[in-house]
Amino acid sequence: MSKKLAALVGLLLTAAAPALFASSYLFYVEAQALAGWSSAAKKAIFYSMMPMETMQKPSVGFDYVQKFSGEAGDIATLSVQGRLALNTEGGTSTEAQLYNAFLKLKTGWADVWAGHNRPAMGLSSTLDNHGTLLQPLSMSGFGFDRDWGVGLEHQFADGGAALSLTAGSGMPLKFGGYLLAGRAALGVLSQDNFSAGATLAVGRIYDVMGYDVLSDNPMPIRLAGFDASWVSGAWENSAEVMGGTRDGRGTLAVFWRTGLGLLDESRLKIELQPAVFWKKGEASVQAAAGASFLATSDLTLRTMAAYDGETKDVKLLFQIYYYKGIRF
Numbered sequence: 002m003s004k005k006l007a008a009l010v011g012l013l014l015t016a017a018a019p020a021l022f023a024s025s026y027l028f029y030v031e032a033q034a035l036a037g038w039s040s041a042a043k044k045a046i047f048y049s050m051m052p053m054e055t056m057q058k059p060s061v062g063f064d065y066v067q068k069f070s071g072e073a074g075d076i077a078t079l080s081v082q083g084r085l086a087l088n089t090e091g092g093t094s095t096e097a098q099l100y101n102a103f104l105k106l107k108t109g110w111a112d113v114w115a116g117h118n119r120p121a122m123g124l125s126s127t128l129d130n131h132g133t134l135l136q137p138l139s140m141s142g143f144g145f146d147r148d149w150g151v152g153l154e155h156q157f158a159d160g161g162a163a164l165s166l167t168a169g170s171g172m173p174l175k176f177g178g179y180l181l182a183g184r185a186a187l188g189v190l191s192q193d194n195f196s197a198g199a200t201l202a203v204g205r206i207y208d209v210m211g212y213d214v215l216s217d218n219p220m221p222i223r224l225a226g227f228d229a230s231w232v233s234g235a236w237e238n239s240a241e242v243m244g245g246t247r248d249g250r251g252t253l254a255v256f257w258r259t260g261l262g263l264l265d266e267s268r269l270k271i272e273l274q275p276a277v278f279w280k281k282g283e284a285s286v287q288a289a290a291g292a293s294f295l296a297t298s299d300l301t302l303r304t305m306a307a308y309d310g311e312t313k314d315v316k317l318l319f320q321i322y323y324y325k326g327i328r329f
Contacts, residue, residue, distance in 0.1 A: 012302050025068040031084065032061045033132065037318035049134050049318055052090040053210040055098050055172060056146075057134060059319060060086035064101075064131075064324075078105045080118075082131065096212070098172070100131055100147055120148050121163035121184045123200045124228045124241050124256075131164070132322050134305040134320050135274050135291050138256050142280075143224065143243050144202065145171040148180060160187040160196070166194040169206035178219030180204035190308060200226040200243070220248035235262045244279075253279040268295040278311075286310035299325040 049057040062084030069077040082101035103116030125139035151168030167179035186198035205219035226243030237260045244253035260272040274289045291305040303320040
């Protein structure tokens with residue numbers, strides 16, 4: 002973690018500390034155990050994607066949300082969410098990971114945020130992937146799961162719109178690039194069982210993997226996408242198409258996730274996730290199948306089998322995920 006990032010985290014935590022014992026906060030502890038097998042590495046692994054990526058690894062963490070209210074109701078939200086993860090590749094070490102670290106203000110006409118939050122791009126701007134094994138396109142080079150910057154969001158009765166301007170560096174804070182993204186959506190999934198969105202994004206972003214910046218020079222990107230989510234009975238579906246140019250070369254991705262909820266309140270969910278990528282004029286397929294079981298209100302068991310057509314790697318993964326709210 003850079004010194005600038007560490008300083009910002011310290012400021013956020015310092016700001017949160019006086020309100021920690023107020024009645025309007027939520028505090029969760031998180032812990033996960035994860036292990037699996039990789040056919041490419043030919044050994045046991047303790048990560049879900051790549052060794053340098055942040056998701057997912059054995060870790061402990063927290064999720065803190067503080068509401069600030071006035072006479073007219075909520076006026077701001079502070080969110081800080083992070084982990085201490087275990088790296089086992091090339092020796093054993095720990096890595097501090099910061100996900101949410103933002104302050105969101107309610108202005109009446111829009112919610113305005115600043116800090117480390119989701120850019121306004123596609124499905125990844127609506128899905129919470131903090132603890133899951135299956136990941137959307139943002140973890141495959143099409144945007145960022147989190148990025149440093151500012152943004153605004155407005156919810157309509159029949160949809161919403163969002164705009165963000167971020168650093169284009171993802172997990173670490175690095176200056177010199179930018180990512181301007183906007184998304185407009187029709188439908189509210191929780192009330193309409195359907196939502197569709199359109200995304201436009203331009204910028205110069207860094208090639209990063211986790212907290213490792215792979216190039217000092219940001220690359221130009223131009224992307225456009227369309228996404229849709231719908232619920233039909235026990236079935237949940239999400240699909241996304243995103244394409245354009247990345248570093249001057251054409252790129253395209255087609256993504257689909259379908260899930261079936263079983264048992265009471267869908268405590269058992271079976272999911273399939275195929276995706277096709279065109280990069281540098283070549284096509285590759287990624288496919289994953291996963292299952293999650295809510296054993297208790299705080300404990301989730303997950304497993305996933307995944308195939309990467311570019312690396313010819315097959316992974317089998319098992320995860321125990323604990324997430325519990327506590328009061329001080």
